[in-house]
Amino acid sequence: MTVQLWLWIGTIGMSVGMILLFFPMQKNKSLSEQGDSIAHFLVPMVALTLYLLMALGHGSVVLPSGRVFYFARYIDWSITTPLLLLSLVSGAVEGHTRKRGALIAGLILSDVYMIVTGLVAGWTDDPTLKWWFYVLSCLSFVAIYALLWGPFKELSLGSPKGELYRRKAAVLSVVWFAYPVVFLIGQEGFRLWSPVVDAVLFTVLDLTAKVAYGLWAVSMVQHTGKVRDELPESGDRLVRGH
Ligand code: RET
Numbered sequence: 001m002t003v004q005l006w007l008w009i010g011t012i013g014m015s016v017g018m019i020l021l022f023f024p025m026q027k028n029k030s031l032s033e034q035g036d037s038i039a040h041f042l043v044p045m046v047a048l049t050l051y052l053l054m055a056l057g058h059g060s061v062v063l064p065s066g067r068v069f070y071f072a073r074y075i076d077w078s079i080t081t082p083l084l085l086l087s088l089v090s091g092a093v094e095g096h097t098r099k100r101g102a103l104i105a106g107l108i109l110s111d112v113y114m115i116v117t118g119l120v121a122g123w124t125d126d127p128t129l130k131w132w133f134y135v136l137s138c139l140s141f142v143a144i145y146a147l148l149w150g151p152f153k154e155l156s157l158g159s160p161k162g163e164l165y166r167r168k169a170a171v172l173s174v175v176w177f178a179y180p181v182v183f184l185i186g187q188e189g190f191r192l193w194s195p196v197v198d199a200v201l202f203t204v205l206d207l208t209a210k211v212a213y214g215l216w217a218v219s220m221v222q223h224t225g226k227v228r229d230e231l232p233e234s235g236d237r238l239v240r241g242h
Contacts, residue, residue, distance in 0.1 A: 003068075006199035007055035010206060014048035017211030024218040032090065033221050039087035040214035043080045047210055050076040065125045067187055068195065073202065074119040080210060081115060082108050085144075087217070088168050089152055094159045103155075107147050114140040118180075122188040134189075138180060145173060164224050168217055175209045 021044060024037040050072045053059040059072025085107055114137050121133035148169050156162035182205065183189055186198040 001196055001200075003195050003199040004055060004057075006196070006203045007051055010051040010203040011048060011055050013203070013207045013211065014044040014051055017044035017207070017214065018048055020211070021214050021218065024222065027222065029222070032094070035090065036087045036221055037218050039083045040218050043083050043210045043214060046079045046083075047076050047206060061123075063123075063125055067125065067191075069123055069188070071119065071123065074115055074122070076206075078112060078115045081111050084172065084209070084213075085111055088148075088165070088172060094161060099151075100155060103147060103151050107144060107152075110140045110143040110147070113137075114144065118183070122183065130189075134180075134183075141176075141180065148173065161224060164220055167220065171213060171216070172209075175205070175213060178205055 018041065021037070021041045025034070025041055027037075029037075050059060054070055054072050059075070060068050060070045062068055086104070089104055089107065117133045117137040117140065121130045121137060124130050124133075153166065153169070156165040159165070178201075182198065182201045185192045186201070187195050188198075
């Protein structure tokens with residue numbers, strides 16, 4: 001097994017995911033549900049592009065220590081994690097309050113900060129720089145959890161799709177937690193396992209966080225959408241059909 005094989009597995013997995021997530025976009029549903037399924041389609045599309053780049057031998061650098069660092073992963077994450085967070089909070093927490101806008105801005109900024117500081121920590125072999133930036137990245141990760149389980153959860157309590165938000169947030173919180181752990185133990189951190197193990201774990205994690213999560217989230221949204229549309233007093237506007 002080689003790193004490159006796993007990069008190809010990632011490329012193929014994301015392509016299959018993209019095809020599977022194409023169909024939910026076609027279904028007849030409300031504006032917010034359409035936005036949600038478009039976001040879940042774009043996530044594997046972006047990832048497929050960067051996996052292909054890495055599989056073809058680009059998107060990485062060989063550091064002076066001889067370690068190969070795949071910066072393309074961070075380009076992928078800097079686009080896909082904001083999309084996943086946006087679909088989580090905007091799909092499930094309704095209403096356009098000013099407070100909600102400020103919270104979304106804070107969430108996305110924390111996320112971008114987490115990925116950028118993580119990129120610096122991963123790129124360097126200087127332990128001082130690495131661990132300071134790792135800690136900064138983890139702090140913003142904590143801020144993301146605090147926002148999701150604090151103010152956003154509170155907003156979700158008054159929303160008809162609140163239960164959906166809390167389920168999606170719970171699954172996302174568990175899956176995302178594995179990323180800093182793999183970083184810590186693998187090549188970017190203590191190097192306790194080989195580059196191939198890193199490639200396997202990141203590929204499996206990416207396929208879980210993007211494709212499996214996406215398919216599950218879209219099917220849940222459709223299910224709750226159906227239940228809501230069957231209710232006589234549905235306040236949701238339909239894009240097509242009505
Ligand atoms: C890094 C390293 C430094 C510490 C932390 C990290 C967190 C990364 C996360 C990535 C999530 C990626 C996903 C991609 C799928 O689309 C940057 C590894 C906290 C949470 C979900």
